[in-house]
Amino acid sequence: MNAAKMRFILFNLARNAYRTAQYALKQINPNYSPKSGSLFIGGGGTNNAGYCKGVWQTHIEAYKRFASPITPLRVAEFGPGNTIGSGLCALLDGACEYYAFDAYSYSDNDGALALLDKLIKLCDYDKNRSDRIVRVLNGEKDEAIKINYVAPWENTATLPKADFIFSQAVLEHVDNLKKFYEAQAQILDRGGLCSHQIDFRSHGETFEWNGHWAISLNRWRKIRYIRPYSINREPLSTHLKLLKQNGFEILNIQTVADKKLISIDRRRLAPEFANLSDEDFTTSSALIVARKA
Numbered sequence: 351m352n353a354a355k356m357r358f359i360l361f362n363l364a365r366n367a368y369r370t371a372q373y374a375l376k377q378i379n380p381n382y383s384p385k386s387g388s389l390f391i392g393g394g395g396t397n398n399a400g401y402c403k404g405v406w407q408t409h410i411e412a413y414k415r416f417a418s419p420i421t422p423l424r425v426a427e428f429g430p431g432n433t434i435g436s437g438l439c440a441l442l443d444g445a446c447e448y449y450a451f452d453a454y455s456y457s458d459n460d461g462a463l464a465l466l467d468k469l470i471k472l473c474d475y476d477k478n479r480s481d482r483i484v485r486v487l488n489g490e491k492d493e494a495i496k497i498n499y500v501a502p503w504e505n506t507a508t509l510p511k512a513d514f515i516f517s518q519a520v521l522e523h524v525d526n527l528k529k530f531y532e533a534q535a536q537i538l539d540r541g542g543l544c545s546h547q548i549d550f551r552s553h554g555e556t557f558e559w560n561g562h563w564a565i566s567l568n569r570w571r572k573i574r575y576i577r578p579y580s581i582n583r584e585p586l587s588t589h590l591k592l593l594k595q596n597g598f599e600i601l602n603i604q605t606v607a608d609k610k611l612i613s614i615d616r617r618r619l620a621p622e623f624a625n626l627s628d629e630d631f632t633t634s635s636a637l638i639v640a641r642k643a
Contacts, residue, residue, distance in 0.1 A: 355557050362554070397461055399468035402435030409436075409516035409545040410443065412639045416601045417543045421445055422513035426537055428530070429520030432456040433465045434499070436518065441483050442475045447496040449510050449537075451503035453524075463487055504529065509536050515544040522549050522581045527592055535596040538642040544598070547637045548589060551611075553581050559611040559634055563623040583623075585630035589638060598640040607632040 413422060421444035427437050430450040434457075437448040450457075463484065470480050479495075486492050500506055504526070515534055524530050534544060552562040555573060562583050565573070574580050586605065593600055611634055619626060 359557075397433050397435070397465055399435065399465060399472045402433070402465065403439055403469065403472060405518045405547075406436040406439035406443070408547065408637070409514075409518075410440070412545040412602070412637070413514050413543050416639055416641065417514070417541075422543075423447065424510075424512040424514070425449070426451065426510070426512040426515045428452070428503070428515065428517040429523070430499075432458040433461040434497070435462075435465050435469070436516075437497070438462065438466050438469055438483065441495060441497070442469060442473070442480060446494055447510075447512070448498070449512060450497075450499045451506075452499070452501040453503070455499075455501040457499050457501070459487060503533070509533060511539055512537050513539065513542050515542070517546045519547055519549045521546055521589065522553075522584070525582055527582065527584060527588065531592040531596045531598075535598070535642065540642055542642045543601075543639065544642075545637065545639050546589070547635070548586070549635050550585060551634050555581075556614075557612065558614045559608075560631065561614050561618075563626065563631075564614050564618040564620055566620050567622055585623075585626060586633045586636050587627060587630050589636075593638070593640050597643050599643050600638065600640045602637075602639040604637040605629070605633045606635045608634050 410421065414420075421440070423445060424447040425437065425440040425445045426449040427434075427440075428451045430437055430452060434448070434450050437450055441448050466480065466483060466487070469475070482492050482495050483497075486495050486497050498510065515538060521527065521530070538544065551559045555562050556565070558564075562570075562581065563585075570583070586603075590600060590603075613632075616626075616631060619631075
């Protein structure tokens, strides 16, 4: 056994013990809120201005390439994290309405204000527009700018309309993908665009990047039991199928098959994944751009 794998095993033992303790505390006290940290991930990671700007840049470039050179007025994001940083970039770039949909309420208004200040310093944004966004974050009304944070999004009876939907490393965590793609179809008007960056790796559950597809269903249920935030293990083909079923035309797919990543042998695949296509088996991430037909 090499040193890298030994380190992984030791880290995983510590992480699972930590998660088990957190879960037990939640069972005892339903109001207990687990702390974010390196061993427990949920809702954080979006407080870096450069990262948020980069995420927005990736998705708005896709929009401008396949839809319009003008920033869309109505933008929706799934899984924005605790600072809605990429959404703030959308508003600073000219969007008038921003809808943030999340599974849990991670909203941190102080964090959003602090990040907005960093974004303004990072880029040459219009001062008047940034001042108006600050006022909206502070609870004031503005006819030209609207921010709406919705959590949990699954319980929303009436969904708003948007011109553009994006997500960054989020859809691998959505358990009910069927409902998500149905909701996306409701939100987008005809001709509206979506752009989703999806990470198909095991997220540290296995030493090999695609080792989660070798885990039996029963064992995976046990892993899910002690991990409140997990992955759905769905491959690329599932997302493409659901997009088509909900009336989307797939415009572009940028897949990554990183040969530097350590992979399992196909013969180790669990029965549920034994028929994975070669593309699914080797795709570690993908950026999918699609249009509502």
